[in-house]
Amino acid sequence: MTARPGxxxxxxxxxxxxxxxxxxxxxxxxxxxxxxxxxxxxxERFQWGSLALLVPSAALLAVLFIIPVVYAFYLGFTNxxxxxxxxxxxxxxxxxxxxxxxxxxxFRYSMELTLAxxxxxxxxxxxxxxxxxxxxxxxxxxxxxxxxxxxxVAWMMPAITxxxxxxxxxxxxxxxxxxxxxxxxxxxxxxxxxIVTLANIWSQTGFAMMVFGAALRNIPRDxxxxxxxxxxxxxxxxxxITLPLLxxxxxxxxxLITLISLANFGLIYVMTQGGPGNATDILPLYSYQQAxxxxxxxxxxxxxNALVILCAIFGAIYVRASRSRA
Amino acid sequence: MPRSPRQAxxxxxxxxxxxxxxxxxxxxxxxxxxxxxxxxxxxxFVLKVAYGSNYVFDTTGLTQKWWQQVAAEFKxxxxxxxxxxxxxxxxxxxxxxxxxxxxxxxxxxxxxxxxPTGQIGLWAQAGYxxxxxxxxxxxxxxxxxxxxxxxxxxxxxxxxAVDQGENDSxxxxxxxxxxxxxxxxxxxxxxxxxVIAAAERIKARLPGVTPLWLNSGTGSGANGLLQGINNFxxxxxxxxxxxxxxxxxxxxxxxxxxALSLYSQAFARGLVADTSALFSPNAVTTPLTWFQxxxxxxxxxxxxxxxxxxxxxxxxxWPQAPKVMGEAVIPTEAGGGVASTLGGWDFAIAAHSQVxxxxxxxxxxxxxQQNSIDAANWAGxxxxxxxxxxxxxxxxxxxxxxxxxxxxxxxxxxxxxxxxYSVWVQGMGxxxxxxxxxxxxxxxxxxxxxxxxxxGQLGADHVEVLH
Numbered sequence: 001m002t003a004r005p006g007x008x009x010x011x012x013x014x015x016x017x018x019x020x021x022x023x024x025x026x027x028x029x030x031x032x033x034x035x036x037x038x039x040x041x042x043x044e045r046f047q048w049g050s051l052a053l054l055v056p057s058a059a060l061l062a063v064l065f066i067i068p069v070v071y072a073f074y075l076g077f078t079n080x081x082x083x084x085x086x087x088x089x090x091x092x093x094x095x096x097x098x099x100x101x102x103x104x105x106x107f108r109y110s111m112e113l114t115l116a117x118x119x120x121x122x123x124x125x126x127x128x129x130x131x132x133x134x135x136x137x138x139x140x141x142x143x144x145x146x147x148x149x150x151x152x153v154a155w156m157m158p159a160i161t162x163x164x165x166x167x168x169x170x171x172x173x174x175x176x177x178x179x180x181x182x183x184x185x186x187x188x189x190x191x192x193x194x195i196v197t198l199a200n201i202w203s204q205t206g207f208a209m210m211v212f213g214a215a216l217r218n219i220p221r222d223x224x225x226x227x228x229x230x231x232x233x234x235x236x237x238x239x240x241i242t243l244p245l246l247x248x249x250x251x252x253x254x255x256l257i258t259l260i261s262l263a264n265f266g267l268i269y270v271m272t273q274g275g276p277g278n279a280t281d282i283l284p285l286y287s288y289q290q291a292x293x294x295x296x297x298x299x300x301x302x303x304x305n306a307l308v309i310l311c312a313i314f315g316a317i318y319v320r321a322s323r324s325r326a
Numbered sequence: 327m328p329r330s331p332r333q334a335x336x337x338x339x340x341x342x343x344x345x346x347x348x349x350x351x352x353x354x355x356x357x358x359x360x361x362x363x364x365x366x367x368x369x370x371f372v373l374k375v376a377y378g379s380n381y382v383f384d385t386t387g388l389t390q391k392w393w394q395q396v397a398a399e400f401k402x403x404x405x406x407x408x409x410x411x412x413x414x415x416x417x418x419x420x421x422x423x424x425x426x427x428x429x430x431x432x433x434x435x436x437x438x439x440x441x442p443t444g445q446i447g448l449w450a451q452a453g454y455x456x457x458x459x460x461x462x463x464x465x466x467x468x469x470x471x472x473x474x475x476x477x478x479x480x481x482x483x484x485x486x487a488v489d490q491g492e493n494d495s496x497x498x499x500x501x502x503x504x505x506x507x508x509x510x511x512x513x514x515x516x517x518x519x520x521v522i523a524a525a526e527r528i529k530a531r532l533p534g535v536t537p538l539w540l541n542s543g544t545g546s547g548a549n550g551l552l553q554g555i556n557n558f559x560x561x562x563x564x565x566x567x568x569x570x571x572x573x574x575x576x577x578x579x580x581x582x583x584x585a586l587s588l589y590s591q592a593f594a595r596g597l598v599a600d601t602s603a604l605f606s607p608n609a610v611t612t613p614l615t616w617f618q619x620x621x622x623x624x625x626x627x628x629x630x631x632x633x634x635x636x637x638x639x640x641x642x643x644w645p646q647a648p649k650v651m652g653e654a655v656i657p658t659e660a661g662g663g664v665a666s667t668l669g670g671w672d673f674a675i676a677a678h679s680q681v682x683x684x685x686x687x688x689x690x691x692x693x694x695q696q697n698s699i700d701a702a703n704w705a706g707x708x709x710x711x712x713x714x715x716x717x718x719x720x721x722x723x724x725x726x727x728x729x730x731x732x733x734x735x736x737x738x739x740x741x742x743x744x745x746x747y748s749v750w751v752q753g754m755g756x757x758x759x760x761x762x763x764x765x766x767x768x769x770x771x772x773x774x775x776x777x778x779x780x781x782g783q784l785g786a787d788h789v790e791v792l793h
Contacts, residue, residue: 081745082426087452105782172602186602189763275544276605276763277756277775292423293547294748294783295448 069308076302082295090298097302106278107303110286114262114310117197117282121261122254124201129208129253130246133216136209148209155206163270166199188271192279196268200261207260208253215249216242251322258314262307283307370406371681373688376428376436378421379413382671384630384639388704389413392697399691404684412436418549429454435676437685440490443478443669444548447743450486456675457484461686467693471710472736478743479672487672488689491698491707494666494731494738495557497521497654498627500617504652507531507623514654517661518558518588521624525597528623537597539613539625540589542762544755545605551751552667552741553610553628555758558585560739561658561665564792567750568742572790575750577777579792584659586772589758593765604762611641617651618644626656629734630706632727638703653730668738670707695719708732746784753779 077097080090101107132151136144154162169175170188177185188195219242227237265284268274274281274289281289283303291300375393383389397409414424422445428434429449441449449455462468462485468476471489479487501511507527515521525537541554559565562581569576576582592598599622603612614634616622625631633639635647656665673692675685691697695714702709703723708731714720715732722728741747756779757772781789 082423087426087430103782105778171606172600184600186600189601189605272605273545273607275755276601276759277544289752293419293752295426295745 072301072308073305075298076305078298080298080301082292082297087295093298097299100299101302101306106281106286107306109278110281110283110303111306111310113193113280114282114307116193117200117280118258118261118314120194120197121200121204122257124197125204125208125257126250126254128201129205130212130250132205132209133212134242136213137216148213151206151209153206154202155204155210157203159203159264159266160270162199162203163267166195166202166267167271170195189276192272192276196271196280199267199271200264203264203267204257204260208257211249211253212246215246219245248322251318255315255318258318259311262311283310370408371684372408372410373400373404373438373681373684374410374412374436375438375688376412376414376425377440378671379415381417381421382440383701383705384634384641385704388639392700392704395700396688396692396697399697400688403691404687407684409688418442418547425449429676432676432678435678437676437679437681438688439674439676441487441672441674443487443489443672444741444743444747446479446487446672446674447481448745449674450481450484451745454677455486456677456679456682457486458488458675458686459483459485461683462488465690465693467698467711470712472712474668474736474738474740475710478668478670478740479674487674488693489710490671490673490692491702491705491709492668492670492735492738493552493628493630493707494668494734495553495626495628495656496666496731496734497624497656498613498617498631499524499624499652499654500620500622500650501652502650503528503532503535503620503623512652512654515657517657518584518659520657522588522591522595522597525592525624526595529595529597532623535620536599536616536622537624538592539616539622539627540592540598541604541610541626541758542589542598542755543601543605543609543759544752545607546610547755548741548748548751549610551754552669554626555585555589555754556667556741557626557656557665558588558659560667561656561663563659565739566792568744568747569790574788574790575746575780575784576792577750577753577780577789578773581659581792582776583769583773586757586761586769589761590765590767590769590772593761596765598762601762605759615642618642618647628706629708629727629731632724632731633703633706636724638723639706648725648727653727655734664734664737666734666738667741668735669741670710671705702728708735712736746788749783750776750780753777753783 074092077092077094078090079086079093079096081087132147136148139147157165167188170177170186172184172186174187176187177183223241223245224237227241232240262282262284265288268280268282268285269288272280274285278286284307287300287303287307289300290296290303375397377389377393379389380386383392393411397411400409401407412428414421416424422442425436425439425441425445426449428436428439429452435454446455458479468488475489475492476485478489479485497515499513501513504511504513504524507524508531509524509527513524515524521538528535528537541550543550556567559567559581562579562584564576564579564581566576566579566581568574598604599612599616603609606612610628611634613622613625613627614631617625617631618635631651632647634641635644635651637643637645657663658665673689675682675689679685692701693711695711695717696719698709698711699714699717699719701707702714702720708728709715709720712732715729720728720732742750753776757776760775761767761772777789777791
């Protein structure tokens, strides 16, 4: 971080190296009563009887979450099939599926595709969503309402509609080719991963725009105004005030877009069914293909488990990222 | 909207739960009790009948009409019976998935089900289907089925399913375009090179027309192969796809190489449709419309084309079709002969059906002359009973195609009915798809795709190379 003469940190910020402006310091509320170490702050409110009230939700959690998760992980280590001999007569097979997974080239390729799809989607959604949200702040009210409406309609569209729209526009004779003067170009089957990633960005951006719009409205105007009085340029204000204040929102949005994109099975299934070949066969599609096309329910479950672990890793990274500054 | 790390984590946990629950929902219960089928009940009983409601027959209206017509005859002879229909919407994969789930429990298994030929082996092996040999002794129609049709439901001497109707393949071509291109009519290629030569002539003389339709890629799954490259493989010197003796899939053989080489030539010379059309999920029925619109000259097509152009089916309605469209058998690799795949839909009875006798009576009615011919006409099939092939009720529905395709059927070759066939289908779809996307793909490269995919999925001990 280079020190910038002429752009001092906003008032009220701690002096530390020009970093960590605003929120941390502002959020500190001195004057809270001191609490003795080791004593729960809510001790006087805790009652043993309240445990009984927790039972229904605990039971729901166990039945709908803990048991299925454990069972799904177990299924990944069996030879269960959808049809065939092992549909009825199936058993635990130890690490056999794991060995198969380790040597499965399609799985490795599918993992690479998944990471590329997620990275592209997240970058696209956050950048375009933030850009739209900022443009909307300065736009005239009618423009804002109309443009916002259009973007949100794209977000609200069911995956199947979005998928069909993109399928129709990116194949031969589609809108894309016609607008570019290449009416017979088959963009979808020439650059399949790029096109499905764009379709996903298109369908998620409205969500990011709404979230960023709300967060931008919460940025105190006096901070920006005082920076402006101190001669901070527009990029400086964006980099030093807006972006740091948006950080928790960005981290949360990135996490949500990651999870929503991984769950956006329908969009890719409608557009390419994982094809052509396996060029868009990201993990959820490969899991489905193994379970329902090749009838290997157990192996499909194992790929699903890998997907859950991947989600958990992403989640952990994002949670860390948001915690390190918040 | 989670803001804090803890909320974010619970959102993550919820997402994980959804993923896991979705997986768990796929599994269902493990074991099924083994009980011997009992006799028909004396009192009122329910017969559960499952069928594809909008995929198997050409229209949903005709689907309903046909099943209700059989059910009405059944009710007349079984007054105590209630027929409970289980219509299954969606396409091939949806029907197979739904039936697989229904069959997993004896309590949900349909007594009578309409099942695709390619699944009989798996479901018989899983113990879902009742052997019908004892019942078939009294069925007069069974002995009139061609041997190849009888064998599609037979495993280790037990008959697990009987055919409802069959699809086979041939070349369909536009006679007017052939006349314009100066190709003598009627056209009957002797070799595969004759097909390429005709397509090249069309390309030279009739710009703007797609000369040849060859299904390729993974988009239409097993159907794309049935109405595509498998016709050439089964017509080659090494027609084997699944070697039943060794239990291995063939991933490289002179026949597969010859068929891929034909594809490679056709794509390299620009004789085929673009990938937008070929990779579409509707690809297998695209030639029907393209022929009608005068955009296509030759197709490796199926027996149902003629029926689809009739007014009754109208998919699309094309009254001039018999005048415009000619038909020719697909020659074998050696020259002459008849090459065609064979696949259709069958009736099967659940292994643990409590009303198996009544279920067979239902099938018996479905196989009678009127119902069998109606099914063939309304679903676009050749009826399995050879006595019906010359009856006007069948031949005059879509002349001349219905009579022509019935003659091909006894020479056709069945699709493998094996659990791992879908893996081979994917591998071959990727191989032909690679040629379609990049016509410079060599036969060796296409073979490497097929071999690599099938070997990777099934293991090296489940594949073989024929020389």
